[in-house]
Amino acid sequence: MLHDLSHLFPAEEVPRDKTDGLGRISELLFELGPCLVLLAGQNGQVMGVDGTGLSLHQTDATEFAADLTTRLRTSGSCIYNYTTHAGQRLAFGLRLHFDTMGSLLGGFVSPAPGASERLESLMPALATAGRLAWSLIDQQRSLHRMEARMRQLRAEHETLRRAHETAMVAVIEEQQKRIAVERSHARRLQKEVEERSSSLQEAREDAEKKAKELLEYSAALEQANLAHEQLSQAADAANRAKSEFLANMSHEIRTPLTAVLGFADLLLGSLENQADLEAASIIKRNGGHLLEVINDILDLSKIEAGKMHVERTACSPCQIVDDVVSLMKVRAEGKGLSLNVRHDRAVSATVQSDPTRLRQILTNLVGNAIKFTEVGSVTVTTRLRTDAGPPTIGFDVSDTGIGMTLEQIGNLFQPFVQGDATMSRRFGGTGLGLMISRRLAGMLGGDISVTSEPGVGSTFSLTVDPGPLDSQPVPAHTTQVDPDGALLRERPAASKIMLPHRILLAEDGPDNQRLISFILRSAGAEVTVAENGQVALEKAIGTQPHRGGEHGGREPPFDLILMDMQMPVLDGYEATRQLRSAGYAGPIIALTAHAMAGDRRRCLEVGCDDYAAKPIQREQLVALVAKHVPAASSKIRAAADEKADHAKTDY
């Protein structure tokens, strides 16, 4: 088969080596004539050629070899003698006796004489030499093949190595590229981080700046607050100053008023001439009005200054209503109105409230009702209201008067405003009453509301907080106040009270000394006047030896002391304190023009038993004194009788 390959490569020469076995053979045969020797493969292919004196074309050699090989198939060796047109020819063929080996072939163009015989004898030697030559060539071929295989393996190895190297280089390059990409990515990230942190820094600085601004702003605000507080403190101080001023003014006004009213009273009691009486009553009426105005202003200023205090004591709402009604009864009668009281069954017998303020509010409401009602009636209804929220005590004051429009109602509780501007001219009054009443009602835990219809009438509803309601309700009843005043009759008229007692009046003002002395003496009392606290102290307990009188220290020389609180040398407070600390146990009643809330408490603190505000009302004073004097002893009364004339001359 391999011979096909040599067909593929005609350029490839058949190996020809002069030193190989074939050369020796041709040398050996040279004596027989010029010859050609061939080694042929099993199929006749030429394996090697050698010749002496003969040149043979490759194709001729191949054909010759093929021809002889075919002839040799039948015998191991042969010798041919044949004649051609060109002359005598001698050829031989020799099987080399191996499967893998071919044949040794030879030919002589012009054989020497006897060459055939000679060749015959040489055949065994040729066989040996042929085998040798064959194995040489075979080994040579093997060598070539081995070399080729080596070349193949070397080439494969080198190619694979190169391919591997290329692949590895590619991998390394790829990784380097990736590393470079990642590195640039990292750089970009770092840059980004730097940028972000710088912008973060900016943001932080910005925030700090804003926080600083905020701090400055809040400092400014604080300063503004401080200024505001100072302003408001200044305003408070101004308000307090105003209240103080009002209180002082009221003292300054009320003190002389006391005298004016007192002496008007005095004149009314002693004058005979009708015209004089008229004048005195005008003085008294206008003075009273003035006092009312001052009291209202004082109340209002106290409320506004926050100095108005209400107390909570047990009191009977029905009793308070009854008191007010009996006081107002005269005025209602005067206008021909009927004044009705209706107590609801559910109203508690006692509530926790301030009876003084309650009385003040009710007086104002009933007074208004009477003032603005020409015909008909005024009705006061007391009841327990549980309709909305916690229970309250309600007082409804209804009238059949002129009534009000909604606009007028809206103006009702404004200071200095009445229903409308014409009213004050028609009806008089300061316009402060309702406002004060409403503020007081608020302080008592309630309110005042109003429903009204012009020409039909109005109803003012007062509510107050009753406090804990644990007492029994009173039976409901309606009282028709008798024009003759059954209730009123129960209380003896102050003018009819007799005071057969010894009274020390400590008062610095000469007008008041004379007025109060006159009132008390008219009621039958024996009055001793002291012009200041020091004198009063001496007279009451006789601390001065040279003044020690017939009473000695055995018993108090006076049944009662009326003590003005504002006096020179030693004021009423100090005098009272010293009296009490010296063991004086008799009743002491304070007199003061100071109507502020703290005054009464202060008086009681230093030891006074009660309190009377100036200006002094005759009936009030007498009733107050009568309340506090101890049960009159006949001895004192007798002594008082004896000295009545003397006292009069004193005055």
Next chain:
Amino acid sequence: MSRVKSDSTVLPSALDRVVRRVSGLSTLPDVAIRVIEVANNDAAGAQDLKVAMEGDVALCARVLRLVNSSAYGLRQRVSNVQAAIAYLGFRQIRNVALTACVSDLFKEDRPIGKYRRSALWRHLVAVGICARMVAMRCRLDNFEDVFLAGLMHDIGIILEDQYTHAQFEQVLASLEGADSLAAIERRELGFAHTELGAAVAEHWRFPDIVTAGIRCHHGEHRDSAEYPKAVHCVEVANILCTLKGISSVGVNLLRPTLPPANVLDLTVADLEALFIDLDEELERHAALFTL
């Protein structure tokens, strides 16, 4: 490429018809087309090939079976395509995958005389392996491409069998005593298997070197081929295998006509060594024959 196309314009229309039929049917599975696509892309890497193959589980299994066969002599068993690529390289795995895909065309043997599809496949595999050996002997870097060119060189014959079966029978019947297969093919079909194979390979976008191997392995167009050495490798391998009796259509029609200048620089001894060693190499790759 453009040169090949200009050639195709002068081809008989019979070729165009068959080419259209071949490309109209999914003769080659999608995965093969994907693998070729990846192979053609210079920027593609092992990862791309892995992704292209992973879709076809059966293919991957066949590839792994091949990779783990004695042919590659791996010490460790390879259990995934990625590892296979790492061990054997991008091009070798590509070849194994395409071999597996193409082998499907040779199933269902329908004997015609001495012709067997299985024998043709054996011929193709042997030529591929031999061509690679020659390429390595000649120190060609693209020896794996040469393998593929050898494997595909007679793809035209199986396509004739598959798509023009009746005429192909005629061709085979006329073969005895004929000069060359190509001449009979042109007479019966209007084209040679080299032309059909090249046109289809071009359509499938096989690498240019493969198309050249298909077109020129009988010496035609040889002088103008772009890859003369690779084409020669296929040619020599074809001759060696045919001499060994591993022929394409069961008849040895070879009239070897190598160029006067031995471009491959091979000696007879080299060829003898190849010829002898080929048996051993084919034995190692026995798994390919029975894919």
